[in-house]
Amino acid sequence: MGRRSDHTPGELRELLLATGHQLMGEVGYPRFSGREVAKRAGYSVGTIYNVFGSLDALLAAINTRTFTQWAAWLRQELETGGEDRIASLVRGYFGFALARPLLWSAIYEHKVPEGEGLSDADLEGRAALTGIVEQEVAAVLPPDTALDVARFARSLIASVHGHCSYVVSGSFALLDETDPVGSALERVRESLAHHGAKSAPML
Known part of the structure; x- marks a missing residue:
């Protein structure tokens, strides 16, 4: 039975979002169930549609929360990672994905x-x-670069993402790659150097 009077609309939205995010981290996207979210929260599944409009909107909000946590992870890595901030970004990308693989994968599966x-x-x-990535990439490129920095940063993200997804899926082990983080960082450094980026201390 629903508990509609127990929470304000804002509280109810947060309850369903937090419960859904926790469930996603436990079971992953393929096994995710709106009905299970509602059950854990103590409401009927129809409440999800009343609050979010659709299950897809709830899933999008869950993934946005993961993005927010990922951004916080990168900021922490940048704060504590030393002078080589590009290396900190790459490590942070992999670190979050490996620490929360089901949440990370759900971003791309939904x-x-x-x-x-x-x-x-x-x-x-x-x-x-x-x-965050655009800011750090812009900081190492020449001030007069003709690059579209936002577009270039997205391309670097795609390169790192490809390496990272292989690690999360276990595919890199089949390729006998022993240092996927280092490999991804090398590709990023090569691209940056090609466009005149100033060098940074190596890992």
């Missing part, structure tokens, strides 16, 4: 239905992560 798009809050929450 596809927003065509024509729906993400809410402004979701877009803003996700932009924080790419913003």
Whole structure:
């Protein structure tokens, strides 16, 4: 039985979001169930639709929360990682994915239905992560670079992501790659150096 009177709308949204995020971290996207989220929260599954409008909107909000945590992880890595901030970014990318593989994978496994798009809050929450990378990449490139820094940063993210996804899936072990983090960092350094980036202390 639902407990509609137990929480304000804001509290109920947070309860469902926190419960869904915890469940995603436990079981991953393929086994995720809105019904289980509602059950754990003590409400009927219809409450998810009343609060979020759709299960996809809840899933998007869960993934946005993961993005927010990931951005915080990168900031911490940058704060404590020493002078080589590019290396700190790459380590932070891998570190978060390996610490929370099911949450990380869900970001890419959930596809927003065509024509729906993400809410402004979701877009803003996700932009924080790419913003951190863009800022650090811009800091090592020449001030007069002709590059579209935002686009270039996204390309670097894609390169690191490819390496990281192989690690999370276990595929790199089949390729006999013993240092995927180092390999990803080498590719990033090569791209940055090609565009005149100033050097940083090596790992």
